[in-house]
Amino acid sequence: MIAWIISIISAILLFFIVWRKVSRKFRERCELPKFLFLKNLDAFGPTGRVSTQTQASQENHHGSNHS
Amino acid sequence: MTSDQISLANRYKFIRAHTYAAFAGLLVSAFFGLLVSIKFHAPGFLDGHGWDTWGRLRYDHTQGILYAWLGNAFLAFLYYAVPILARRNYTSERLGWVIFWAWNAVAVVGGWSLVLAGKSQPLEWAEFPLVIAAVIELSLLLLIIQFGLPFLRGGSAQLYVAGWYLMGGITFTAFAYPIGNIVPNVLPGAMGAAFSGLWIHDAVGVFITPFATAIAYFVIPAVTKKPIYSHFYSMIGFWLLFLVYPLNGIHHYVYSSVPMSAQHASEVASIYQGIDVIIVVTNLLLSIGVATEGTILRDIPLRFVWTSVVLYLIVSIEGSIQAVMAFNSFIHFTDWVIGHSHLAMIGFASFAAMGGIAHVWQQLPDVRSSRRLLAWSYWLIVIGLALMVLDLTGAGLVQADLWQQHLPWIDSVRASRPYWVFRTMDGCLLLTGFVTFGCSFFVGNRHPAAAGLKELSSSFPSSISADSHTDHWIATAYAATFGAGLLFFVVSFTALGILPAMQLHKTIAHTTPPGFQPTLTASEKHGQEIYARNGCAYCHTQQVRFTPADEWRFGSPTQAWETQAEFPQMWGTRRIGPDLARESGKRTTDWQLVHLYDPRVTVPDSMMPGYRWLFRGSADRPSQDALDLVSYLNQLGRAALLASSHEQTTPAAVTVSNTATRSQTVSELAMGKKVYMANCSGCHGIDGHGHSSSSRSLRPVAFDLAGFRLPPDRIWSALANGVPGTSMPSWNELPGSQFRAVGHYVLSLPDIAALRPDNQLAPHDTLMLAGKRIFDTHCTRCHGDTGDGNGTDASHNPRPPANFQQLEVSFPGATYVIRNGVPGSGMPAWPLLTPSETQAVTVYMRSMYRPVGPTQGTSGPITISSSKEDTR
Helix, strand or coil: CHHHHHHHHHHHHHHHHHHHHHCHHHHHHCCHHHHHHHHHHHHHCECCCCCCCCCCCHHHHCHHHHC | CCHHHCCHHHHHHHHHHHHHHHHHHHHHHHHHHHHHHHHHHCCCCCCCCCCCCHHHHHHHHHHHHHHHHHHHHHHHHHHHHHHHHHCCCCCCHHHHHHHHHHHHHHHHHHHHHHHHCCCCCCCCCCCCCHHHHHHHHHHHHHHHHHHHHHHHHHCCCCCCHHHHHHHHHHHHHHHHHHHHHHHHHHCCHHHHHHHHHHHHHHHHHHHHHHHHHHHHHHHHHHHHCCCCCCHHHHHHHHHHHHHHHHHCHHHHHCCCCCCHHHHHHHHHHHHHHHHHHHHHHHHHHHHHHHHHCCCCCCCHHHHHHHHHHHHHHHHHHHHHHHHCHHHHHHHCCCHHHHHHHHHHHHHHHHHHHHHHHHHHHHCCCCCEECHHHHHHHHHHHHHHHHHHHHHHHHHHHHHHHHHHCCCCHHHHHHHHHHHHHHHHHHHHHHHHHHHHHHHCCCCCEECCCCCCECCCCCCCCCCCCCCHHHHHHHHHHHHHHHHHHHHHHHHHHHHHHHHHHHHHHHHHHHHCCCCCCCCCCHHHHHHHHHHHHCCHHHCCCCCCCCCHHHHHHHCCCCCHHHHCCCCCCCCCCCCCCCCCCCCCCCCCHHHHHHHHHCHHHHCCCCCCCCCHHHECCCCCCECHHHHHHHHHHHHCCHHHHHHHHCCCCCCCCECCCCCCECCCCHHHHHHHHHHHHHHCHHHHCCCCCCCCCCHHHCCCCCCCCCCEECCHHHHHHHHHHCCCCCCCCCCCCCCHHHHHHHHHHHHHCCCCCCCCHHHCCCCHHHHHHHHHHHHHHHCHHHHCCCCCCCCCCHHHCCCCCCCCCCCEECHHHHHHHHHHCECCCCECCCCCCCHHHHHHHHHHHHHCCCCCCCCCCCECCCCECCHHHHHC
């Protein structure tokens, strides 16, 4: 049974990895929350601590090296 | 007040309230921990009451760290982070206060008090009594309303990973908590243990880890002002955590009677979990490294978080390795595991919590904070933790090594003592660090009143760009996976809890011996409760594992059918004292009582606390509680003993050869004296007479080794096999050289000198005549006409009367026995005999002595007929 469970879990994760690989749109969209988070921090976080500029994705910057 | 009307001021109130409660929890719990640590090497410290006994303080130490410290720290962080992550306020202010008071006043303070009062469950991470567990579960459900609803309203496609972790943590903990706290009270023994194992790991996996990881994912970008390295991989880590973690728990019970398929499953899941942690930590470290471009972390809260992330990797990889059965058979139950848990709870969880609340505190208006003290606390805690973990890991390796060797159990306790002393010193350093950390929130510069957070109602940031089609699919996929996570959670309990329980149920039905009664008497049941509430299970396991070392030391492995009366199971997860699953028949009741009253009387160097409060002033005046506890201990393993008595041959016995000769050297006698002092002097006394009041609480009292000379084969046999019906255990586990040395030393103890003429009260012939008359009048009925111990009343005595043909009697030894009797043996005191009569009867008894074979330290080395030959 454990083999089945581990296989299904792996299949779910593989599904996301493959989706990310084949869909540029998904690749971009699934990185968006980290930018939105900075924006939220800017809007609701401490005064004058976070830049309002949307940062470029580090992963996208270093994408050629890492993905 | 609705969520829209909640003001920033109220949010600050909750953050401050939970932060203060967290400090109090941390300091009190760490102080409990320090007391517990001191008791390891100074067991008499703070002794004498139920509430200050080791087990109860240990309960409060762990529960306090989990709920009072970490729980409150996470709640403080939730009030800060959730509105930012969900872009919605928490649900209700009134609900916030209900949660605060339910969590702190009822659960923490109430729980602590009840535990100290002896109302607790003997379940790891589930020690609070059921009524407190109910309050905690209610609080967890309220957390879903307070913090889960804002997330649900905010949508999932654009939810940042920290929000996912917080939502997952809140939801999964509420599901897991009752299973670990309630099910073992319903399912006994091995079946309940399977569920206990799941909760032990879920307490860390679905409560601690998600909140700590959420803090890391929150604080890193908040401080560096740059996004994390990869949100995609952060989500992969999140899914993997919640899908795999619940499958880990059984690895706490490998080599037990829990079905092997479940054990293997937990082993595989634990290794898979290690892969997940590598993904998470790599992503977090890349996020910090790239954002800071390798510069020193000047932000102290971020420094705490960075340390937490690094230690998360170390502790998780360590955990995965520990779950591998081959390694587990070596280090399980040792201090290695305690080092591991401190690394997890302080190194990973507490560093994240401290980083989180320190970061939050920096954002609050009109509060003080000291960067200098915060930095000091960081280094104090880092150094204290590093030393403690290294110390406990070393202690664990030493214990594991000694347990594999055929050495007395107490040797591992002795070897651990220096490590335990060092651990107390580390603990002082840690406690100082915690105090400094708390102080840093109350001194230093005051933040401007105008600073702080922005009102939520100003404007909600919209999505970065509109792509409803993709967002819809992402939201659907995430929601489906979260649902799958919950499903897997149920599956994990099915696969590793329910199915093994069903399998065990069948196994029990097939293997239970006919006539076995799976119930305890009222006295044993009450004893079990006392055992449970005093934390005995934290030092003594009740599971002999299917490992050669366990079987050699404790006997046959614990079978599932034996545990049918255990509500809840008391298998334990740590061995400081020996396993007790096979205690039945090993010790006499009076040995147990004396040991319970003052453990160091019977086991010199024991670190077990004395339970004097279960007695009325002395070991021979036990309360009903003490008698019930001993009654419970004496039945442990009785069923297995009875079941095996028809199947097994006589246990491997050690036979003795008198034919070999050996002359003991001075160095061997010195070694023998050392072994005697370490292991025997508790009962037989430093001088071998065993006349102390504690020794004389045993029934029969400890043998006077200095006053009487037994034949050497009796000494060797007693050492090897113990003396049935007395408190004398087998010392067969001593290494051969020590065994021989202590035997020769004991043989050298008797001082059987003849009377000096100036001490003789009458001529020898007169003494002989008078002695014979007295002996014939008072002694022959038990000792026989010829002194061979076969008198007409011999069989009525609880112990065979002394055979004076084989027992050489000294004048001081005989005088003491005649005056005081031998309680527990049938030999009464004869206080009316005058000194001259006593001398006369002793002279007569000495005349009966007819030794066969060597008489003193000339016999030796013994031949062994058991599998333990390698130890000789």
